[in-house]
Amino acid sequence: MKDIPEKYIEGNARIPSGCAISGFFSKKGNRVSGDKIVQSISYMHDRSNGLGGGFAGYGIYPEYKDQYALHVFYNDMRAREKTEQFLNEHFDIVNLSRIPTRKHKNIVNEPLIWRYFVSPLPTKLASSQLEEQEFVVKCVININIGIDGAYVFSSGKNMGVFKAVGYPEDVGEFYRLDEYKGHAWTAHGRYPTNTPGWWGGAHPFSLLDYTIVHNGEISSYDANRRYIESYGYKCTLLTDTEVITYIIDFLNRKKGLSLEDTARVIAPPFWQQIEALPDPERERLTDLRKAFSSLLITGPFSIILGFKDGIMALNDRLKLRSMVVAEKDDVLFVASEECAIKAICSNPDRIWSPGGGEPVFATLEK
Amino acid sequence: MEINAENMLFDQLNAAVKASNDKKIIIKNVLGQRYIGSGAENKEIVIYGVAGNALGAYLSNTDIKVYGNAQDATGDTMNSGSITVYGHAGDTIGYAMRGGTVMVEGDAGFRVGIHMKEYGKHIPKIIVGGKTGDFLGEYQAGGIILVLGIGYENECPVGAFCATGQYGGKIYIRTRHMPRDLPPQVDVKTNADKSEILPLIKEYCSCFGADFNSLSKDEYMLLTPSTSNIYKRLYCNRSM
Numbered sequence A: 001m002k003d004i005p006e007k008y009i010e011g012n013a014r015i016p017s018g019c020a021i022s023g024f025f026s027k028k029g030n031r032v033s034g035d036k037i038v039q040s041i042s043y044m045h046d047r048s049n050g051l052g053g054g055f056a057g058y059g060i061y062p063e064y065k066d067q068y069a070l071h072v073f074y075n076d077m078r079a080r081e082k083t084e085q086f087l088n089e090h091f092d093i094v095n096l097s098r099i100p101t102r103k104h105k106n107i108v109n110e111p112l113i114w115r116y117f118v119s120p121l122p123t124k125l126a127s128s129q130l131e132e133q134e135f136v137v138k139c140v141i142n143i144n145i146g147i148d149g150a151y152v153f154s155s156g157k158n159m160g161v162f163k164a165v166g167y168p169e170d171v172g173e174f175y176r177l178d179e180y181k182g183h184a185w186t187a188h189g190r191y192p193t194n195t196p197g198w199w200g201g202a203h204p205f206s207l208l209d210y211t212i213v214h215n216g217e218i219s220s221y222d223a224n225r226r227y228i229e230s231y232g233y234k235c236t237l238l239t240d241t242e243v244i245t246y247i248i249d250f251l252n253r254k255k256g257l258s259l260e261d262t263a264r265v266i267a268p269p270f271w272q273q274i275e276a277l278p279d280p281e282r283e284r285l286t287d288l289r290k291a292f293s294s295l296l297i298t299g300p301f302s303i304i305l306g307f308k309d310g311i312m313a314l315n316d317r318l319k320l321r322s323m324v325v326a327e328k329d330d331v332l333f334v335a336s337e338e339c340a341i342k343a344i345c346s347n348p349d350r351i352w353s354p355g356g357g358e359p360v361f362a363t364l365e366k
Numbered sequence B: 001m002e003i004n005a006e007n008m009l010f011d012q013l014n015a016a017v018k019a020s021n022d023k024k025i026i027i028k029n030v031l032g033q034r035y036i037g038s039g040a041e042n043k044e045i046v047i048y049g050v051a052g053n054a055l056g057a058y059l060s061n062t063d064i065k066v067y068g069n070a071q072d073a074t075g076d077t078m079n080s081g082s083i084t085v086y087g088h089a090g091d092t093i094g095y096a097m098r099g100g101t102v103m104v105e106g107d108a109g110f111r112v113g114i115h116m117k118e119y120g121k122h123i124p125k126i127i128v129g130g131k132t133g134d135f136l137g138e139y140q141a142g143g144i145i146l147v148l149g150i151g152y153e154n155e156c157p158v159g160a161f162c163a164t165g166q167y168g169g170k171i172y173i174r175t176r177h178m179p180r181d182l183p184p185q186v187d188v189k190t191n192a193d194k195s196e197i198l199p200l201i202k203e204y205c206s207c208f209g210a211d212f213n214s215l216s217k218d219e220y221m222l223l224t225p226s227t228s229n230i231y232k233r234l235y236c237n238r239s240m
Helices: A037-044 A075-092 A122-128 A132-146 A169-175 A219-228 A242-252 A259-268 A271-275 A279-291 A338-342 B010-019 B198-208 B212-217
Strands: A021-024 A053-058 A068-076 A093-097 A112-120 A150-155 A159-164 A184-189 A205-207 A210-216 A302-305 A310-315 A324-328 A331-335 A348-351 A360-363 B002-004 B024-033 B044-051 B062-067 B082-086 B101-104 B125-127 B141-145 B168-171 B186-189 B221-225
Touching: A021 A037, A021 A210, A021 A302, A021 A310, A021 A338, A021 B101, A037 A053, A037 A169, A037 A184, A037 A338, A068 A075, A068 A132, A068 A159, A068 A242, A075 A093, A075 A112, A075 A132, A075 A150, A093 A331, A112 A132, A112 A279, A132 A150, A150 A159, A159 A169, A169 A184, A184 A302, A184 A310, A205 A219, A205 A242, A219 A242, A242 A259, A259 A279, A259 A310, A259 B125, A271 A279, A271 A348, A310 A331, A310 B221, A324 A338, A331 A338, A331 A360, A331 B198, A348 B221, B002 B010, B101 B198, B141 B198, B198 B212
Parallel strands: B002 B024, B024 B044, B044 B062, B062 B082, B082 B101, B101 B125, B125 B141, B141 B168
Antiparallel strands: A021 A184, A021 A331, A053 A159, A053 A184, A068 A112, A068 A150, A093 A112, A205 A210, A210 A302, A302 A310, A310 A360, A324 A331, A324 A348, B168 B221, B186 B221
16 A cells, blocks of 8 residues: 555545536637636546546638548557458548657556547448438447447548546647647546546547537436437447437427527426427427427436537536636637637636536537 | 736636735636635625625635635635625525625525525525525525525525425515425424514615615515424524
């Protein structure tokens, strides 16, 4: 026991934490370096415990904007070979490389981390009789459940997820985020409550262009999981945020619900509030709640959803987690704590806290 | 004593505050550091910047002024003294507080005064100049919450489910608009007697320069737990 620093021995130290989220979005599409989001999340260091940190950047791959950018963790070379064989069978690989990292004293046991810019092979796509995005989703799920030691953690276009076990500011340095420029960034500092914390389980969780960073713990996980798995999704990580990502993909992409309505499904008003509404709205919200009752998310959450050309911030309907939003010129900022916004925007035009279940959007101006 | 908190971690900052024997401590460039003044006794703390979560938790006989905004859980379980915020504050301010005063110039978030309580002469007070979010005074067991709603004259300045589970204490709101989704165990009195809150309005005005004459003339709504609420007998204040 002598070699263990005092602070790591249970009972000797309390670690006061909750997760932290932060993000910003330039509606004019101005691209800024990733070190800005790293700086923001670092001010909430004490909300995480070093067992997970991650980022999503949008607009970071303009030179490959028409290809799907796959970011993949491999446990070993065998997993890589099997995965690349699968990719070659299904996609045209325009470019592949290791994701550049820099050695960091606090980031250890890294898997092999690779990146592929790919387009579905037209013959394979045609014979699958699937839409292109659905084809990509099926391939990602096939790799994640079918190839031992391989995990695709990012699969959108002109965007990418970067995540690891560690504090977010260390993860940002490890992935050299200062060398990327994006019009939108989100970040997460993790304090895992139900799982040990490994690279794949860090946030953001992502599928196609959707990414989720999440602070909280949803108590409806199993009800949500059972429902969503009946539509072909596979929750492989036992962590609640993964299921939120699939719910949003299902409602928004597959069912065609607007993101406003998606927010109404996962964080609906109470029945007594719906009953008090005037009629077309009362009927519409009643239909939504009844049609997707298994996708109501209960328990505390604050999330930032990244999607193609936008972000959405949302609290659970009881607002059991904190979330602050600010605007400065064309940029929308969202964070668990005001300090993380003020760290990168000292004088916002407006700063406020949205209510529970009340989504806040920023989208690219056309 | 003056401390520059720039780039200081919360534990370093609070260790410096605790180590000081000075009565008055000025802290500049605060940006989200937690627990400032937690458990402090007989001090005067002046903060410039954004005070982090749990500002002045378990506070005793200490006055804290924040020139800037406060985050969540300001004055959590405080015993006595005062916290004055020249800006806005986050969620759950005055959480379970049992004495002293928390005063916010602007808006405050959700669950203001959740489970605040009183005992004998120890009657805590929360004064919010702007509006508050949902669940104001949730499970309130004692004390006085006053929402002035300045700038929100055309709407009710408190969110939904106000006074849910309230079984003691009083909530005063400067408004003529009925709060949304009020639970049935609450009694509502419009145009309530103001004698109890006039000193609080005066204190707010002298701190933040608002107009006492107009604020004291307006109508206030009073929310108290219904006398038919049986829990009142179990938990609320008893005379000493």
